[in-house]
Amino acid sequence: MTMSNQAYARIGKSQTSGNGLFADKAIPAGESVLSISRPLVGVVEAARLSDTCANCFKWTAESSIGSRPNVESNGVKACTGCRTVGYCSRACQKEGWKRHHKYECEIMASTVSKGNMPTAARATMQFLIRRAKGLINDETWESVLSMESHIEDMRAAGGEKWMEVQLVAQGAWAFSMTQAEFTLGFATEMLGRVLTNSLTLVTPTYDPVGICIDPLAAMANQSCDPNAVVVMDGPVISFRSLRPIKKDEEIFISYVDGTNPFARRQQELKQRWHFTCKCTKCQKGPTTPSDLYSISPNNLDAKWKATADHLLRETPFAKEPANYVGDDVNSRRAAVIQGVAFDKLETARSTSDPRQAISLIEDGMRTCFQSKLFPVHRQPYAALRHDLLVNMISTGNHGIAFAQGAKSYFHVDPVLFPEPHHPMRVVHNWRLAMLLMYLGSEQDNPMTRDMVEQGVDLGIIIYGLLIEVQSNVASSHGKDSSFARAVQRKVQEVEVDMTRGDVGALRGVEKRIEKEWKLFRQMGSWMQY
Numbered sequence: 001m002t003m004s005n006q007a008y009a010r011i012g013k014s015q016t017s018g019n020g021l022f023a024d025k026a027i028p029a030g031e032s033v034l035s036i037s038r039p040l041v042g043v044v045e046a047a048r049l050s051d052t053c054a055n056c057f058k059w060t061a062e063s064s065i066g067s068r069p070n071v072e073s074n075g076v077k078a079c080t081g082c083r084t085v086g087y088c089s090r091a092c093q094k095e096g097w098k099r100h101h102k103y104e105c106e107i108m109a110s111t112v113s114k115g116n117m118p119t120a121a122r123a124t125m126q127f128l129i130r131r132a133k134g135l136i137n138d139e140t141w142e143s144v145l146s147m148e149s150h151i152e153d154m155r156a157a158g159g160e161k162w163m164e165v166q167l168v169a170q171g172a173w174a175f176s177m178t179q180a181e182f183t184l185g186f187a188t189e190m191l192g193r194v195l196t197n198s199l200t201l202v203t204p205t206y207d208p209v210g211i212c213i214d215p216l217a218a219m220a221n222q223s224c225d226p227n228a229v230v231v232m233d234g235p236v237i238s239f240r241s242l243r244p245i246k247k248d249e250e251i252f253i254s255y256v257d258g259t260n261p262f263a264r265r266q267q268e269l270k271q272r273w274h275f276t277c278k279c280t281k282c283q284k285g286p287t288t289p290s291d292l293y294s295i296s297p298n299n300l301d302a303k304w305k306a307t308a309d310h311l312l313r314e315t316p317f318a319k320e321p322a323n324y325v326g327d328d329v330n331s332r333r334a335a336v337i338q339g340v341a342f343d344k345l346e347t348a349r350s351t352s353d354p355r356q357a358i359s360l361i362e363d364g365m366r367t368c369f370q371s372k373l374f375p376v377h378r379q380p381y382a383a384l385r386h387d388l389l390v391n392m393i394s395t396g397n398h399g400i401a402f403a404q405g406a407k408s409y410f411h412v413d414p415v416l417f418p419e420p421h422h423p424m425r426v427v428h429n430w431r432l433a434m435l436l437m438y439l440g441s442e443q444d445n446p447m448t449r450d451m452v453e454q455g456v457d458l459g460i461i462i463y464g465l466l467i468e469v470q471s472n473v474a475s476s477h478g479k480d481s482s483f484a485r486a487v488q489r490k491v492q493e494v495e496v497d498m499t500r501g502d503v504g505a506l507r508g509v510e511k512r513i514e515k516e517w518k519l520f521r522q523m524g525s526w527m528q529y
Ligand SMILES: C[S@@+](CC[C@H](N)C(=O)[O-])C[C@H]1O[C@@H](n2cnc3c(N)ncnc32)[C@H](O)[C@@H]1O
Pocket: 014, 016, 017, 018, 019, 020, 146, 147, 148, 150, 196, 197, 218, 219, 220, 221, 222, 223, 273, 274, 275, 276, 277, 278, 279
């Protein structure tokens, strides 16, 4: 059925819900659990069509620092038929045409659907068309049909969301021209399967480029404290172990940000996936570190109590289940403060103007910092900092981006991603090294001048970070992954630069890294919030 080149996982009955994936053997931490050479269906999202290959999903854009480590790229060329979908090479174009595009080209060319058909509609259409044309065999189709759709839950929930589901399904069904093979009801259920089982298609550095659905990957249940994590490398989807997994143990991935507080995780899973999460972390309720405040909400200072009371009157945040903290007045105050901070994060994520996003994010961070409720690793404080860094990079504020990255490196990531080989932590460290490299080349940047004046050896910190990435990348992404190769190339480049032919120049470098790390650690406290 699925194109799988390696799997230590089998499908079995789960204690959590329905079917799940189980380890076939004991798997050490940092190993591939499951590797699918290409998902059954993968769709590049509208915003990425012009710079992402629709066949191998390679992202070719001139991108932000630390994203897309493979620079050897000539972009994508749009299909001459629809002028919408793009390919990175002739070979990809040929392969993509054969697999599916020949049936989709005309649809994508039509002015109605061009660029504005929802990604889930296109994925649904792919399932319908490919089955109707005999491109999905009976065995694979059976596994597609066995994926949960939650369509009855969506219907029962009703409202605008159900209306949207019906509308999208109608569009996918009509454009697919498979009315002779499938009913509208069947197309709606297929859309339900797409919505319930899709994974975000990402680059090795977790930049989103679309969605994908594969019946084998879709067997993995969710945990807010997962033992495996999804890593993608072009069309290859892997599940990699975060910690040792015992033989016959269930393999869990996270569908949501497992570092969010309990009520928010539960609400998101209920709304988006229609289930009440029964994972081990959720069973502990709001008692894990993800829910802990720095001070008890009872000890908010008078100014913040007054601010919270004003917010309770003026905003709906405390009433939202995702912000629930408790029923007493101080819990409601904490809930509204938390709600405001999450609202800033979400609004910033929905704006396309990075300057406006920065202003919203800074508001949110000030709320977290000044209320004294939030430790740096408590959400949404950590996510706000992450987004601030990304937006600071895109507005050319590399110095501030670096100082925020240093704070995350020392104070946030080790708490949120305790495994040094956690792919998210490895990717963050890689980006920090790339950012520092960039900063080092900006001779007139006041931050660069300051660091050099203080005697900081930027080259050694860059090298230390890269060595750390290099020592974890085989576990985080796989030793043969394109990301591991890019890291290897960068380390070699930096070593050539550092030694300039004198191999002895790297002798004692560990001591030098240790010394610079003391200064680097201080940089982690440069930003007040
Ligand atoms: C991608 S499927 C996973 C495979 C699914 N258990 C099956 O038998 O097809 C996602 C669905 O599994 C169920 N599920 C996954 N993780 C769960 C959890 N932690 N608690 C409760 N239900 C869960 C939910 O119904 C969810 O919509």
